[in-house]
Amino acid sequence: MFGFGKRDKSVADSDQAIADSDTSTATPELNAQTGETRGGFLSRLRDRLGKTRHALTSGLGDLFRGRNSLDEDLLEELETQLLVADLGVQATTQVLNALRARAELKRSASPEQLQLALRDILRDLLAPCEAPLLTNIATHLERGKPYVLLVVGVNGAGKTTTIGKLAHRLQAEGRSVLLAAGDTFRAAAIEQLQTWGQRNQIPVIAQQAGADSASVIFDAVESAKARGVDIVIADTAGRLHTQAHLMEELKKVLRVIRKLDGTAPHEILLVLDATTGQNALHQAKQFHQMVEVSGIALTKLDGTAKGGVIFAIAEALQLPIRFIGVGEQAEDLRPFTADAFVDALLGNEQA
Numbered sequence: 001m002f003g004f005g006k007r008d009k010s011v012a013d014s015d016q017a018i019a020d021s022d023t024s025t026a027t028p029e030l031n032a033q034t035g036e037t038r039g040g041f042l043s044r045l046r047d048r049l050g051k052t053r054h055a056l057t058s059g060l061g062d063l064f065r066g067r068n069s070l071d072e073d074l075l076e077e078l079e080t081q082l083l084v085a086d087l088g089v090q091a092t093t094q095v096l097n098a099l100r101a102r103a104e105l106k107r108s109a110s111p112e113q114l115q116l117a118l119r120d121i122l123r124d125l126l127a128p129c130e131a132p133l134l135t136n137i138a139t140h141l142e143r144g145k146p147y148v149l150l151v152v153g154v155n156g157a158g159k160t161t162t163i164g165k166l167a168h169r170l171q172a173e174g175r176s177v178l179l180a181a182g183d184t185f186r187a188a189a190i191e192q193l194q195t196w197g198q199r200n201q202i203p204v205i206a207q208q209a210g211a212d213s214a215s216v217i218f219d220a221v222e223s224a225k226a227r228g229v230d231i232v233i234a235d236t237a238g239r240l241h242t243q244a245h246l247m248e249e250l251k252k253v254l255r256v257i258r259k260l261d262g263t264a265p266h267e268i269l270l271v272l273d274a275t276t277g278q279n280a281l282h283q284a285k286q287f288h289q290m291v292e293v294s295g296i297a298l299t300k301l302d303g304t305a306k307g308g309v310i311f312a313i314a315e316a317l318q319l320p321i322r323f324i325g326v327g328e329q330a331e332d333l334r335p336f337t338a339d340a341f342v343d344a345l346l347g348n349e350q351a
Contacts, residue, residue: 045334045344048326052307053345056085064114070105078118086277086305088312095121095311119346125311126338131320133267133295134173134335137231140266146178146224147231148257148264150217152250152291153271154283155238158299158325160189162271163233164196165333166297166323170231171200178227180220180234181206182213182253193235213237213249214256221260234265247290254291269322271297272313277306281313288317297333299325310341 046053063077075096082092098121099105105117140147149166153159160183167177179197183189187209197204205220217234224232236253239246257264270293272280280298287293301307301324310321321336 042340042343042347045326045340046347048302048332049307049341049344051303051305052085052301055305056081056308056345060115064111067109067111067114069107069109070099070102070114074114075099082308085308086312087308088278088281088315091125091311091315094125094315098124115346119342122311122346123338123342126314126321126341128318129296129314129321130336130338131295131322132335133269133320133322134170136267137170137175141175141230146221146229147266148221148261149231149233149267149269150236150253150257150265151233151269151271152236152287152293153238154240154273157238157271157273159183159238159271160192160196160235162269162297162299162323162325162333163193163235164199165325165330167196167202167233168200168330169333171202175230176228177202177231177233178220178224178229179204180217180232182217182220183235183237184209184211184213184216185237189235189237214253217253218256218260221257221264225260250291267295267322268293269295269297271299274298274301274307274309274325275304277304277309278312280309281316284313284317284319288319293319295320295322297321297323297325298336302326302332307345 059081063074063081067074078099079092079096082095083089087095095118099117102117105114109117137147151159151163163179167179170177179193179202181190181193181204183193184207190206190209194204194206196202203223205216205223207216207219213236217232220232220234223229234253236250237246239250254265268291270284270287272284274280276283284293284296296313296319298307298310298313298321301310310324313319314321323333324336324341326332326334
């Protein structure tokens with residue numbers, strides 16, 4: 001598989017420091033959640049993004065090899081490559097226009113310079129979407145409790161699993177968490193959330209299947225206030241924007257929560273399934289129009305070659321991408337950072 005020849009200096013320096021530590025007394029910095037070194041984290045992320053990595057970079061080596069400048073023939077071939085990687089028309093157009101704007105590449109450019117230019121442009125496309133949710137939570141909790149996080153999305157996107165993983169992460173950060181089983185349409189969803197709660201010793205507020213979702217979430221927020229719990233994470237039923245009654249129910253949930261806290265929910269997290277490709281972008285647009293989504297979690301990136309849709313979402317909406325899901329384990333829900341993501345896709349394979 002083709003890999004880009006250079007990496008940004010900060011990442012390269014970090015990995016070199018880790019390598020040097022193998023022969024010195026220095027101790028590599030460990031990720032508090034996973035126990036991984038920085039280099040280990042990047043290596044694992046590259047592995048988990050392997051299918052998208054291959055879709056995006058396969059053939060780029062041949063495409064750039066032997067080139068000494070940027071021309072329209074090269075841009076046309078690159079356009080095809082980016083579309084195949086599921087970046088979508090708008091994001092692909094933005095990337096190509098950004099390359100065209102680099103006049104120095106038209107005069108003279110080595111394959112390495114072309115590669116690094118593409119890398120920088122892709123990173124710049126994602127950078128506005130880097131906004132850690134954990135930072136937002138910490139800031140809010142300085143003012144009061146609880147922080148209310150509402151999770152929405154279509155059936156099968158991985159909402160309930162994402163909630164379980166996020167609760168595990170927040171608990172590891174020292175936060176107290178309460179879960180609300182607001183997906184009352186599926187008994188299995190209630191049971192799944194209760195299983196996550198039992199696994200991590202996190203309380204779950206639930207009623208029987210078919211109960212009023214807004215009532216369940218109201219009870220959860222009220223309970224969290226009484227107990228002094230830091231964070232409420234509320235599940236909701238999977239729904240499509242075309243299901244008017246369910247979208248109205250979601251709006252009812254918002255109204256009911258705001259009776260207890262006029263500023264809540266403090267996050268509406270939309271969970272999207274990366275394997276659906278451009279359909280994930282369509283869902284994001286519709287949900288954002290309906291309920292003003294404040295953050296996105298893109299799941300199942302480890303099982304698809306369509307992960308390039310993250311660039312399409314970034315270009316179209318510029319909403320914060322809070323997390324990416326790259327596996328089944330609790331620690332595989334990763335806070336999103338543009339540098340790490342682009343490095344995992346396009347980084348030097350030898351690093």
